[in-house]
Every structure is written in C-alpha cells, then in structure tokens.
Amino acid sequence: MTTGTMPTVEAKTATMSRRHVLDLDDFNKAEIETVLDSAEAMRGVLGRDIKKVPALRGKVVLVMFLEASTRTRVSFEQAGKMLSADVINISGSGSSAEKGESLLNTALTLQAMHADLIVIRSPQSGAPYFLARNLDCVSVINAGDGTHAHPTQALLDLMTMRRHIGDLAGKKVVIIGDVLHSRVARSDIYGLAAVGANVVLSGPPTMIPLELLRGTSEHFPASVTVEPNLDKAIEDADVVMALRIQKERAAGGLLPSMREYTRRWQVTDARLARAKPGALVMHPGPMNEGIEISSSIAHGPGSQIEEQVTNGVAIRMALLYQTLAGAAHAGPMGVEL
Amino acid sequence: MSETLLIKGARLIDPVAGTDTVGDLLVLDGKIAKASAAPSDARVIDGAGLVLTPGFIDLHTHLREPGQEDKESIKSGTAAGARGGFTTLCCMPNTVPAIDNSTVVDFIKQQALEAGPIRVLAFGAVSRGREGKELTDMEELARAGVVGFTDDGSPVATGHLMQSALLYAGQLGLPIMDHCEDYSIVKGLGINEGWVSDRLGLAGYPSAAEESIVARDIALCELTGGHFHVAHLSTAGSADLVRQAKAKGLRVTAEVTPHHLTLSEEWVLGTHGHVEPDAVVTTAAYETRAKVSPPLRSLSDQAALIEALRDGTIDAIATDHAPHTYGNKATPFDEAPNGISVLDTAFGMLMGLVHAGEIDLPTLVQRLTAGPVSVLGERFIELATLAEGTPADLVLLALDEEWQVDPKAFASKGRNTPLDGDTLRGRVKLTIAGGEIAYDGLNA
Numbered sequence: 202m203t204t205g206t207m208p209t210v211e212a213k214t215a216t217m218s219r220r221h222v223l224d225l226d227d228f229n230k231a232e233i234e235t236v237l238d239s240a241e242a243m244r245g246v247l248g249r250d251i252k253k254v255p256a257l258r259g260k261v262v263l264v265m266f267l268e269a270s271t272r273t274r275v276s277f278e279q280a281g282k283m284l285s286a287d288v289i290n291i292s293g294s295g296s297s298a299e300k301g302e303s304l305l306n307t308a309l310t311l312q313a314m315h316a317d318l319i320v321i322r323s324p325q326s327g328a329p330y331f332l333a334r335n336l337d338c339v340s341v342i343n344a345g346d347g348t349h350a351h352p353t354q355a356l357l358d359l360m361t362m363r364r365h366i367g368d369l370a371g372k373k374v375v376i377i378g379d380v381l382h383s384r385v386a387r388s389d390i391y392g393l394a395a396v397g398a399n400v401v402l403s404g405p406p407t408m409i410p411l412e413l414l415r416g417t418s419e420h421f422p423a424s425v426t427v428e429p430n431l432d433k434a435i436e437d438a439d440v441v442m443a444l445r446i447q448k449e450r451a452a453g454g455l456l457p458s459m460r461e462y463t464r465r466w467q468v469t470d471a472r473l474a475r476a477k478p479g480a481l482v483m484h485p486g487p488m489n490e491g492i493e494i495s496s497s498i499a500h501g502p503g504s505q506i507e508e509q510v511t512n513g514v515a516i517r518m519a520l521l522y523q524t525l526a527g528a529a530h531a532g533p534m535g536v537e538l
Numbered sequence: 539m540s541e542t543l544l545i546k547g548a549r550l551i552d553p554v555a556g557t558d559t560v561g562d563l564l565v566l567d568g569k570i571a572k573a574s575a576a577p578s579d580a581r582v583i584d585g586a587g588l589v590l591t592p593g594f595i596d597l598h599t600h601l602r603e604p605g606q607e608d609k610e611s612i613k614s615g616t617a618a619g620a621r622g623g624f625t626t627l628c629c630m631p632n633t634v635p636a637i638d639n640s641t642v643v644d645f646i647k648q649q650a651l652e653a654g655p656i657r658v659l660a661f662g663a664v665s666r667g668r669e670g671k672e673l674t675d676m677e678e679l680a681r682a683g684v685v686g687f688t689d690d691g692s693p694v695a696t697g698h699l700m701q702s703a704l705l706y707a708g709q710l711g712l713p714i715m716d717h718c719e720d721y722s723i724v725k726g727l728g729i730n731e732g733w734v735s736d737r738l739g740l741a742g743y744p745s746a747a748e749e750s751i752v753a754r755d756i757a758l759c760e761l762t763g764g765h766f767h768v769a770h771l772s773t774a775g776s777a778d779l780v781r782q783a784k785a786k787g788l789r790v791t792a793e794v795t796p797h798h799l800t801l802s803e804e805w806v807l808g809t810h811g812h813v814e815p816d817a818v819v820t821t822a823a824y825e826t827r828a829k830v831s832p833p834l835r836s837l838s839d840q841a842a843l844i845e846a847l848r849d850g851t852i853d854a855i856a857t858d859h860a861p862h863t864y865g866n867k868a869t870p871f872d873e874a875p876n877g878i879s880v881l882d883t884a885f886g887m888l889m890g891l892v893h894a895g896e897i898d899l900p901t902l903v904q905r906l907t908a909g910p911v912s913v914l915g916e917r918f919i920e921l922a923t924l925a926e927g928t929p930a931d932l933v934l935l936a937l938d939e940e941w942q943v944d945p946k947a948f949a950s951k952g953r954n955t956p957l958d959g960d961t962l963r964g965r966v967k968l969t970i971a972g973g974e975i976a977y978d979g980l981n982a
Contacts, residue, residue: 223821325873334821419815420733420816
C-alpha cells in the first residue's frame with residue numbers, strides 16, 4: 202500500500218485542529234480553505250487504483266443515521282474506509298432509539314465502547330450539539346440535523362464552486378426553493394458568507410425564514426438577501442442552486458400546488474439564460490427533475506450535480522482525517538488555527 | 539406548630555394598607571398581633587436591614603401530584619414554595635388523574651395538610667379529563683374548594699367550550715384561567731418564532747398564536763360577563779389586548795412569570811442571555827432548560843411585559859413552576875417537555891428588576907400578594923396584609939444578599955432551570971405560614 206501522497210495531505214492540514222464539525226458558522230475563511238485544500242489532496246486518493254491509505258488505521262468511526270439517507274451515509278462510510286478507519290453503521294431501524302432508549306444513553310454507551318468519532322444524521326435540529334455537549338471524549342460530525350445545518354454538504358458545495366470559479370469573494374450565489382426547511386441552505390449561507398460571496402434567496406414566502414423575509418434581523422450575515430422573483434434573483438448569478446421541494450409541502454398548506462411552484466421557481470433554460478454565461482448549476486440531491494429543476498438543466502453543461510457527490514467523499518475524508526489524525530484534541534470546544 | 543415570634547426592626551410593607559414603615563411585628567397563635575403584646579418568652583428575630591411582607595401567593599404552580607411524583611410532590615413542591623417565599627400555592631389540574639372531580643381535590647387537600655403549613659389551593663379542570671369536550675362538575679368542584687378552572691397545559695379547546703365555561707363559572711364567582719395557544723397555528727412549541735428559532739432551525743411559536751386566543755377569550759368575556767384570567771401572558775400584543783379590555787371595564791385579569799419578565803429567547807442559545815450579534819452557535823445551544831411554553835420571547839416583549847406589570851395591566855406575578863426530571867430534559871430540543879422550575883429562584887430573579895430600577899419594591903410585593911388576591915377574590919384578602927388578627931403568612935427578605943443558583947440545592951425535585959450557576963441578588967430569609975416557620979434561611 203502506498204502512502205506516497207500522505208505527507209502532502211499532512212502538510213496542508215497541519216494548521217487545523219478541531220474536535221467537532223457542527224456547522225460552518227464557526228469556520229473562518231482560512232479554515233475553510235484548509236479543509237478544501239485537504240479535500241483536493243483526498244481527491245487524489247479517490248483517483249487511485251487502490252483507494253485506500255492507512256491514515257486512520259485503528260480509529261473507530263460510528264456512522265449513526267437516525268433518518269433515511271443514501272448518499273450522505275455511503276459517502277461517510279466510503280470516506281472512512283478509504284482512510285482505513287473501522288466504520289460501523291448504526292441506523293434508525295433496529296437501533297436502541299426504536300426500543301425507547303434515549304439518545305443520551307445510546308451516546309454514552311457508544312462512548313464507553315471507545316468510539317473515536319460519531320457521525321450523526323438526525324431529524325432533530327441540534328442533536329449533534331446535544332451529543333457534543335454530553336460526550337467528553339468523542340468527536341462529533343454533523344451529517345445533517347433536522348432543519349438546522351449540514352456543514353459537510355456546504356463544504357462540498359464550496360469545494361465544487363472553488364474548483365470552477367476560484368476565489369468566491371464578490372460572487373453571486375442564488376439559492377432557490379424551500380430555504381426554511383433546508384439545512385443545506387442554512388450552512389451554505391454561513392460558508393458563503395465566510396468566503397465573501399453574496400447570497401440571494403428566492404422562493405415562496407412560506408419557505409423563507411421570517412426573520413430574513415422581514416429583512417430586519419442583525420443576526421444573519423449582511424451578504425444574504427431575499428428576492429422572491431426568480432427572474433430577477435437569477436440575473437448575473439455565478440452559481441444557481443436549486444433545493445429539493447418535498448412534495449408533501451403543498452398538502453401542508455405551504456404551497457398552492459406543485460404546478461404553481463414550478464411555474465414560478467423552477468430553474469429552466471430561459472431563466473438560466475439570465476445568469477452569467479457558464480453559471481454553475483448545483484443541487485444537493487436527491488432531485489425532483491421537472492419540479493425544482495428542468496431535466497435539460499439537471500443534465501446540461503453547467504450541471505455540477507455529480508461532481509458534488511465526488512467532492513462530498515473528498516470533503517468527508519478531509520474532515521475525518523483532520524478531526525481524528527490531528528494532534529491531541531484541543532480544548533472542550535477548541536478551534537485552534 | 540405555631541410559634542411565638544417577635545420580628546424587630548424590619549421594613550414592613552403592607553400592600554393592602556399601602557404602608558411601608560420600619561417596625562416590629564408579633565406572630566402569636568398563628569396570627570399577626572400587636573408587638574407590644576409580646577410575651578417575654580417570644581423568640582426574637584432581628585429584622586434590621588430586612589423587609590417583611592405578606593407571604594407570596596402563586597396563582598400557577600405545577601405540583602405534579604397525583605401522578606407524576608418523580609417530577610414533584612406536594613411535599614417537595616410546598617417546600618420549594620416556602621424556600622421561595624410563597625405561603626400559598628395554586629396548583630394546576632394537569633395531574634394524572636386530572637383535578638376534574640372532588641375526590642382529587644380532597645386528596646390534594648389531605649396531602650397538603652400532611653406536607654406542612656403552606657396553603658395549597660387547587661384549580662379544577664375546565665373539561666373532564668382535560669379533553670376539551672365536556673365541562674367538569676364545576677359546582678361540585680367549587681364546593682370542594684377549587685379557586686378557579688383551567689385546562690392549563692392546553693388551551694380551552696374551543697370557543698364554544700370557553701363561552702360555556704365563562705358563563706357557568708361566572709355564576710359561581712370563579713375565574714377561567716386560559717393557557718392561550720392557538721393550536722390551529724402551532725402546538726406545543728417551546729421556542730419563540732424569531733431570530734433564534736430561525737438560527738437554530740427550530741419551528742417557533744409566534745406571538746400571534748397566543749394573541750389570537752387572548753382576543754377570542756376577551757370577546758367571549760364581554761359576551762358572557764364572566765371572569766377571564768390570562769395564564770402566563772408573554773407578548774407585547776397580549777398585554778395591549780388586556781389593557782384595552784380593562785379600559786372597557788371587562789373582568790379580565792392577567793399574570794406574568796418571573797422568567798418572561800427577566801429572560802428572553804436568546805437563553806435558548808445556552809449563553810445565559812449574553813449574545814453578540816454575529817455569535818456562533820455553541821454546544822451549549824438548544825438549551826432545553828430554557829424550553830418553556832409560552833416560550834421566552836423577544837427583548838422587546840420583555841420590556842412590554844415589565845411596563846404592563848408596572849402599570850397594572852398585569853395583575854399578578856405567577857411562577858408557572860413546571861418541574862421535570864433530569865432525563866426529561868436531557869434530550870434533543872424537540873423531545874424535551876416544556877417548563878422551568880421556578881419556585882426556588884423566583885424572588886431572586888424578580889429582585890433583578892428592582893435593582894435595575896424597572897419596578898419599585900412595593901409594586902413588586904403587591905403583584906406577589908394583593909395582586910393575586912384580586913384574581914382569586916376578596917375572600918383571600920387577609921393573606922395579603924400585615925393587619926393584626928390576620929393569618930401570619932409572612933416572608934422576611936434580604937434585598938441585597940447575593941447567592942449562586944445551585945439546582946442541586948433546590949427544595950423542588952425539578953432542577954430544570956437555565957439559571958444554573960448564575961448569581962442572583964435578593965434572597966428569602968424566613969417564611970412563616972399560619973404562624974409556623976415553613977422555611978428558615980436566617981443562617982443560610
């Protein structure tokens with residue numbers, strides 16, 4: 202087994218030491234760059250014949266998914282295995298959670314088994330924070346919590362954008378659709394703010410957080426604005442990101458109909474033509490083709506949707522490596538740059 | 539056992555008489571008596587530098603018994619009341635079984651008698667089983683001693699039921715206390731709809747969902763001539779509605795909790811209210827001990843509540859003491875039950891308002907004594923005065939004494955407070971109920 206490129210990885214990641222990855226609001230630009238650099242090196246490993254390096258040999262990574270997911274779970278599992286960690290999957294079905302054990306007791310049990318890191322996906326906002334607060338010696342990576350945050354997705358989005366655009370400062374990113382229920386959008390907002398990009402949110406008023414809709418809050422980055430009219434929002438955009446629309450939202454009273462949503466907020470050829478030439482088209486998946494995005498766009502030349510998936514593995518490798526192989530953990534919440 | 543106590547040199551505040559003087563007070567045979575009549579063997583308590591007032595009356599306490607004694611019992615809850623200076627607690631009927639028949643009322647009275655001298659008054663349920671369908675036997679409950687009716691924990695389910703309840707209880711001279719939450723908008727959420735809920739990705743409980751039911755109930759109060767009491771009023775808009783209703787002369791009263799007066803939605807971030815505009819969310823966030831319904835509101839709501847308390851729109855301070863076990867709250871935010879354990883800390887929290895110049899001490903004392911009596915009815919007026927011959931329900935207070943909140947030292951079984959570790963200024967030193975010492979913290 203070759204470890205030829207690992208010194209490069211280590212050199213590029215030597216400056217970061219972080220115990221948990223919960224959201225991007227506590228990442229600054231330098232730290233994001235460090236992760237993206239490390240992920241670029243990890244993409245090198247992904248491209249090899251033998252996709253495995255011994256970096257995390259002897260480390261135990263628990264991938265705990267309390268909500269259905271394929272791509273993110275497989276992505277973490279693959280990332281862990283390529284770094285030679287022992288990866289154990291725990292899913293909602295058949296776990297103690299379904300036998301009425303509290304998340305706290307499950308987590309304490311896993312800690313007592315000397316797990317090194319827990320990757321958690323939960324339908325409950327804040328569940329990863331809860332684990333991080335209650336576990337003394339385990340790292341926690343948020344793989345998506347309720348409608349709160351999805352930092353690894355946001356990092357892979359940033360990686361994808363940087364690969365094609367370079368420096369993102371001053372670039373315009375339009376995020377379209379159900380922002381209110383989107384943990385991806387929330388994390389993207391903070392990641393993009395950190396690297397200096399401008400974010401325009403466009404979607405039905407029932408799907409934009411009220412604080413942002415009212416435009417009165419000092420508590421969100423000033424680089425984020427709301428433009429309900431997608432034709433206006435998309436003008437001169439460098440990146441166009443469509444979010445998944447859950448079909449049950451119409452029944453829940455948040456949308457008149459999928460037809461009306463499609464008419465007003467679907468990313469179509471005509472709309473994309475108003476963006477910058479060569480604008481990137483992104484989607485966190487899984488897609489409803491023909492609803493939030495037309496098929497021709499989803500599979501068109503600007504589409505980065507499959508590259509996002511590849512970059513996702515690289516980002517998760519980088520984060521696993523940096524949280525586990527880094528020097529001894531810093532302080533309780535420590536972020537030392 | 540009733541004691542003979544001579545409290546000397548305390549500042550005596552009597553909200554009924556409207557007096558605020560320094561003097562002596564004698565407790566004899568369970569009653570307040572003239573100090574000059576003190577027998578030579580009376581225990582003398584030096585009240586110099588301390589304030590003596592009538593014992594506090596809490597309109598809204600969850601004692602959890604019967605049914606949830608792991609959270610609280612009448613014994614532990616009344617001990618916490620005594621620790622907090624409360625000599626009368628009105629317990630809520632969302633017990634298991636609910637207080638919807640006279641047998642449960644009798645059980646509570648018996649347990650309270652065995653627990654000690656703190657007075658426990660029960661609210662009966664508006665609806666049988668608190669199911670929001672049929673009225674309880676209100677007259678039977680009234681004869682058993684309930685002081686009002688509420689389905690607290692839930693709103694009175696429909697406008698029709700509220701209309702009937704106001705009419706029926708009105709004839710008995712008793713209030714309907716409503717937990718005003720419009721379930722057609724939201725249900726059971728313990729965080730305000732605002733910047734913190736947006737930031738944390740949590741569904742929030744907007745002020746509008748409280749105000750729509752307050753407005754409904756005020757309209758029904760006008761229709762029926764009944765007495766509508768707003769439980770744990772929490773928004774600026776609700777305060778405005780009550781202010782208007784009172785100006786019209788309607789029989790509408792309202793209470794506010796110590797936590798809605800002194801804490802805000804920012805407490806859910808787990809940083810004890812200290813927040814920079816661009817602060818990151820830390821692992822302290824999703825603070826379930828700050829999860830309460832109605833939720834801790836915005837800072838501007840908090841200011842409006844203080845104003846409404848000051849100008850008399852809000853009649854009383856009530857704790858909504860809601861004890862839970864450690865395990866209940868050691869969960870992700872969505873799973874945790876609503877509620878804060880308040881009795882032990884109430885006075886220290888409220889004194890923060892006095893120290894900050896937001897409200898003067900006599901007004902605060904009024905809202906904890908005569909204010910609640912104005913909701914319960916004049917027959918309880920003796921509990922809110924220092925007049926000779928009235929029951930010796932008294933509390934001795936050290937306004938400037940600082941102490942650290944240590945939930946492990948609470949008398950309540952509920953240690954669920956977001957104030958854990960904070961320093962409060964203002965402490966209860968001695969609580970006397972019916973002439974008995976219910977709590978003695980003179981040497982604490």
